[in-house]
Amino acid sequence: MIGAHLPALQVVVPLLAAPLMVLVRRGGFAWLLATAVSWVSLAIAITLALRVYESGTISYPIGNWPPPWGIEYRVDAVNAYVLVLIGLVASIVAPYARLSVAAEVPRDQHYLLYTMYSLCLAGLLGMAITGDAFNLFVFLEIASLSTYVLIALGRNRRALLAAYQYLVLGTIGATFYVVGVGLLYLTTGTLNLADMVVRLREVQEIRPVLAALAFVTVGMGLKLALFPLHFWLPNAYAFAPSAIAALLAATATKVAIYVLLRFYFTIFGPSLVFERLPMAEILIALSVAAVVIASLVAVFQRDLKRMFAYSSVAQIGYITLGMGLVNEPGLTGAVAHLFNHGLTKGALFLLLGGVALRLGGTNIDRVAGLARRMPLTSFGIVLAGLSLIGTPGSAGFISKWYLVVGAVERGNWWLAILIVASSLIAVAYVWRFVEMAYLRAPQAGAAERIEAPAAMLLPAWIMVAGCIYFGLDTSFSAGGARAAAEALLGGLR
Amino acid sequence: MNVAGHYSYWVTIFLMVAGLYIVIARGNLVKKLIGLGIFQTSVYLLYIAPGKLIGGTAPVLADSFKIYSNPLPHVLILTAIVVGVATLALGLALVVRIREAYDSIEEDEILEKDRGEEDPR
Amino acid sequence: MRPESALLAALAIPVLGSLGIAACRRHPDLRETVTMASAVALFLSVLSLVGPVLDGARPEVSLFQVLPGIGFAFRVEPLGMLFSLVASGLWIVNSLYSIGYMRGNREQHQTRFYVCFALALACTMGVAFSANLLTLFIAYEGLTLITYPLVTHHGDDEARRGGRTYLALLLGTSILLLLPAIATTWTAAGTLDFTDGGILGGRLSDAATGALLALYMFGIGKAALMPVHRWLPAAMVAPTPVSALLHAVAVVKAGVFAVVKVMVYVFGVEQIADLKSVDWLPFVSGFTLIAASIVALRSDNLKRRLAYSTVSQLSYVIFAAALLTPLSVIGAALHIAAHALGKITLFFAAGAIYTAAHKTQVSQLDGIGRRMPWTMGAFVVGAVSMIGLPPTAGFASKWFILSGAMAAGQWVSVAVIAASTLLNAGYFLPIVYRAFFRAAAGEGHGEAPASMVVALTLTAAATIGMFFYADVPLGLARAVVGG
Structure with missing residues (x-):
């Protein structure tokens, strides 16, 4: 009975948890509830994914209003995958958050933070699961508004400015998206994505459709930090509370990428986006710029959180690059990288949270000799860093492999070389940490062991283990990505 | 092209560009939010204007009414207005906090105060 | 012991050994005993494979699928047999030597040294027994990374510089050249398994074959073909047992072994013998x-x-x-x-x-x-x-x-x-x-x-x-x- 309503529950559970937390106003209770909600979300996401892989797309009419009139929740191979990613990351970050948040956020704000955490989760899950273009906008704003608050809760005053800047840019992005949707609505008369696909094929006058494409691209480009629309990201990640930075780095941009994938491949269709328009070339050019420039900028950062934030911009470049390849391996690589990079960056930010807790900051000079003081944290950062580089045997390698194969298959030799060459820049910034932590003595008078508490280390190491595990057994990460790529390239069948 | 006939679009575009311009060109954080508000408002117009038919009524099924306006855009924009208000409220709240922390709401002054302080916590 | 179990044992023993070494970190004598015991056990299990392999058996084990159609798989063939025999046999002697050297010179971090050494041997066995290019690549990169702490063992400026060169050249060549080469092979041949007579079999043009060969030859930086040889002198900052077993035997031989394996089982000696481009x-x-x-x-x-x-x-x-x-x-x-x-x-x-x-x-x-x-x-x-x-x-x-x-x-x-x-x-x-x-x-x-x-x-x-x-x-x- 309840099984039939899982798509709705996926969003409703975290959404309802939020007001409950505000009513109770207790930090501990809110944390417990947030953790429970995350785990329930993960369970629902996995159940939905299994169901999709078994018997195909699930369509769920909200309030029993049949689509296209009512809002439809629609789960297929693509968003089932994204839902699992969000659920997984949230379930790992939530237990971690208690100690980290206790150290970084004033006590009376704890329950508000978890409220926003649940709302953000609801928004992200909603964006992924909904089959309605306007509903998507609403969830986008729920996720964004809660994110602004979460970032502003960072303990440095610059977090406020970072949140404000993200608010302005994020709102512009969301508004661009809604303009695009408005144009599509004007031409097709529908907001249901599946219905829109059918009706768009009959549209003769495509100029408004092209305008819509441009608006959606820029709007989502801002949200997913597509180079050069990424300016909000480094500050937001660097100044947000550590647990929140991990959540955002692993999920927020990924969902925006999903939306863009959905619009490019399902709604507008590859033939319009990539054959009539040079979007593939534009995407590839921007992605290459992102990968190279952001990686280089990362090398010269003095702060580790900011360094990995720039690295995120670069890694997002890999994902959009895979989109631009428009073939199955490329797209598989892009979708797999959503997941793999989510895990990798999540792990890194969780571990950096431990560093910030013990050292009071994550400046590169502070981590001298860290390997002796926090051996498990340091080693975890190295392993996750290897996955970031894309060393074989790590999750990052799998997605890079698909991207390289995609580039070779497309005949873009220079692109294949560029993908692998840019990994070497990642070696440069990861090794700055390695040399600092392992090959330098701790600063004078700081030799005692100060390993992060187990409650923070364990979640982080689960993610690190995931970085390795999904580099060896890829039946879910790459298998699911492949199914998603097939679904995207096959349109809405 | 029927320039006059599309005047509602011209108004929309004007508001959109004006709003964006304010956001970019102004250094005052509150003025930026005002620009953002104008920018968002332009979208309300984009949705609502095409939904209105001259002489049309609300879609109440009755023999005396033949032409109906589309109510859906209104409903959508009601939601969008709520979102816009929430964004503005949050933005202003942030500005208040920024003013408390920096004693200024001018972007360049704030950036000046943060210069040289590189270590995020 | 069945050949398949011996193969698995050969891969597992050094890994288990490293865990044992780490566990005995407070008791140096016990720790060195574990090293010696692992080395002997490894050699015996490798030795037990020689007879069957000479008789024509090719034991193989597939652990899991890394990518569709490409497993994490191992297969013993004569060349790998020879290589693993040499490496595992010399590990015994080298351990004996290391004990004298590390204690004689009062080196720091001895546990880390022995742990990394055992893991390096595990990677070497992985290279020697790999059944396809991907497994080879994983083990090959693993070997680079696990030997890095050994190269930079002294932790001073010289070690850091040497380590940089070491890593930059080995990781650089393998990621920049070897990975695209493997991806190209996969796209052209549809398989990465080492097969007698090669897998490319005329699927690429003459010029492309030559270019691919170049990617492999310089991509396998461990083979130290000029101009990518610089990492080897740089690695000499390591303690001598490391230079002896790893940078005279395991690591460098993994390089030339991979080169020979690629030429014999990927290109096929007969297939490219007549090509001008090689x-x-x-x-x-x-x-x-x-x-x-x-x-x-x-x-x-x-x-x-x-x-x-x-x-x-x-x-x-x-x-x-x-x-x-x-x-x-x-x-x-x-x-x-x-x-x-x-x-x-x-x-x-x-x-x-x-x-x-x-x-x-x-x-x-x-x-x-x-x-x-x-x-x-x-x-x-x-x-x-x-x-x-x-x-x-x-x-x-x-x-x-x-x-x-x-x-x-x-x-x-x-x-x-x-x-x-x-x-x-x-x-x-x-x-x-x-x-x-x-x-x-x-x-x-x-x-x-x-x-x-x-x-x-x-x-x-x-x-x-x-x-x-x-x-x-x-x-x-x-x-x-x-x-």
Whole structure:
């Protein structure tokens, strides 16, 4: 009975948890509830994914209003995958958050933070699961508004400015998206994505459709930090509370990428986006710029959180690059990288949270000799860093492999070389940490062991283990990505 | 092209560009939010204007009414207005906090105060 | 033990060993016992595979699918058998030696050292037994990364610089060139499994094959083909046991082993024998062979001289394989084993000299042969094997390479081999001369710790032994070319 309503529950559970937390106003209770909600979300996401892989797309009419009139929740191979990613990351970050948040956020704000955490989760899950273009906008704003608050809760005053800047840019992005949707609505008369696909094929006058494409691209480009629309990201990640930075780095941009994938491949269709328009070339050019420039900028950062934030911009470049390849391996690589990079960056930010807790900051000079003081944290950062580089045997390698194969298959030799060459820049910034932590003595008078508490280390190491595990057994990460790529390239069948 | 006939679009575009311009060109954080508000408002117009038919009524099924306006855009924009208000409220709240922390709401002054302080916590 | 279980055991023992070593970190004696026990157990399980493999069995194990159609899989074939036999056998001797060296020099972080060493051996076994290119690649990169802490063991500025060069060149070449090469192979052939006769089988044009070969040859940086050889001298900042087993045997041999494996099982020797576009390889490897010897000739630092000698000898293997005749491929396979025995002896001797006399330069070695007769005696054996004179292992492999070159009528190649032999003599014999025929200066000292002397005597004996009892290595080498 309840099984039939899982798509709705996926969003409703975290959404309802939020007001409950505000009513109770207790930090501990809110944390417990947030953790429970995350785990329930993960369970629902996995159940939905299994169901999709078994018997195909699930369509769920909200309030029993049949689509296209009512809002439809629609789960297929693509968003089932994204839902699992969000659920997984949230379930790992939530237990971690208690100690980290206790150290970084004033006590009376704890329950508000978890409220926003649940709302953000609801928004992200909603964006992924909904089959309605306007509903998507609403969830986008729920996720964004809660994110602004979460970032502003960072303990440095610059977090406020970072949140404000993200608010302005994020709102512009969301508004661009809604303009695009408005144009599509004007031409097709529908907001249901599946219905829109059918009706768009009959549209003769495509100029408004092209305008819509441009608006959606820029709007989502801002949200997913597509180079050069990424300016909000480094500050937001660097100044947000550590647990929140991990959540955002692993999920927020990924969902925006999903939306863009959905619009490019399902709604507008590859033939319009990539054959009539040079979007593939534009995407590839921007992605290459992102990968190279952001990686280089990362090398010269003095702060580790900011360094990995720039690295995120670069890694997002890999994902959009895979989109631009428009073939199955490329797209598989892009979708797999959503997941793999989510895990990798999540792990890194969780571990950096431990560093910030013990050292009071994550400046590169502070981590001298860290390997002796926090051996498990340091080693975890190295392993996750290897996955970031894309060393074989790590999750990052799998997605890079698909991207390289995609580039070779497309005949873009220079692109294949560029993908692998840019990994070497990642070696440069990861090794700055390695040399600092392992090959330098701790600063004078700081030799005692100060390993992060187990409650923070364990979640982080689960993610690190995931970085390795999904580099060896890829039946879910790459298998699911492949199914998603097939679904995207096959349109809405 | 029927320039006059599309005047509602011209108004929309004007508001959109004006709003964006304010956001970019102004250094005052509150003025930026005002620009953002104008920018968002332009979208309300984009949705609502095409939904209105001259002489049309609300879609109440009755023999005396033949032409109906589309109510859906209104409903959508009601939601969008709520979102816009929430964004503005949050933005202003942030500005208040920024003013408390920096004693200024001018972007360049704030950036000046943060210069040289590189270590995020 | 069934061959499949022996194969799994060979992969698992070093990993389990490393866990055991880490667990015994507070008890050095117990820790070293675990190292020795793992080394012996590994060697025995590898040894138990030799019989079946010589009889034509090819035990294989597939653990899981990394990518659709590409498993994390292992398969024992003759070349890998030979390589793993040499590496695992020498690990025993090297462990013995390490104990003496690490304690004699009071090195820091000894547990980390032994743990990384065991894991490096696990990766070496992974390279040796890999059934496809992806498994090879994973183990190959693993080997680079796990040896990094060993190279930077001392943790000072010099180690950091050496480590940077080491990592930049090895990771750089493998990611930049090898990975695209593997991806191209996958796109062209649809498989990455090592198959007798090659998998490319004319699927690529002549020019593309040549380009792909270049990607492989320079991508496998561990084979130290010039100009990507610089990491090897840089790695000499490591403690000597590391230079001995890893940078004379395991790591560098993993490189040339991968090169030979790619040529035999991916390209197929017959398939590319007639192609014009692969003719450059003998020239590049021949150049490396000569040029590295000249650099060795001019180096005063003993370990650096040995390192360049290794670069040169590695090119022998590539050079031999690139001649693309069955005889020379046998020579290449044999040379992997022969050079390993000889070079580890030389490094052992260098480490013994450093431990006993704290000398690192060739010019300081006057008269040392009289003070350390065992050490320098073993050094002579190693040097003779490097030059390729009987009765040492180096003679056997050079003989096959030379015969292959002559059979193919490649007189330029014959000349290169002859020239390099002279050069080898040119940089080794002066050391021998100094050690035995010049008067000693400075304070007196005796031999290095006993465990080190035993170790280097054993490897010297093995170098001679392989000349007289070459059945097993020769049998395996012949099986590589299917004869």
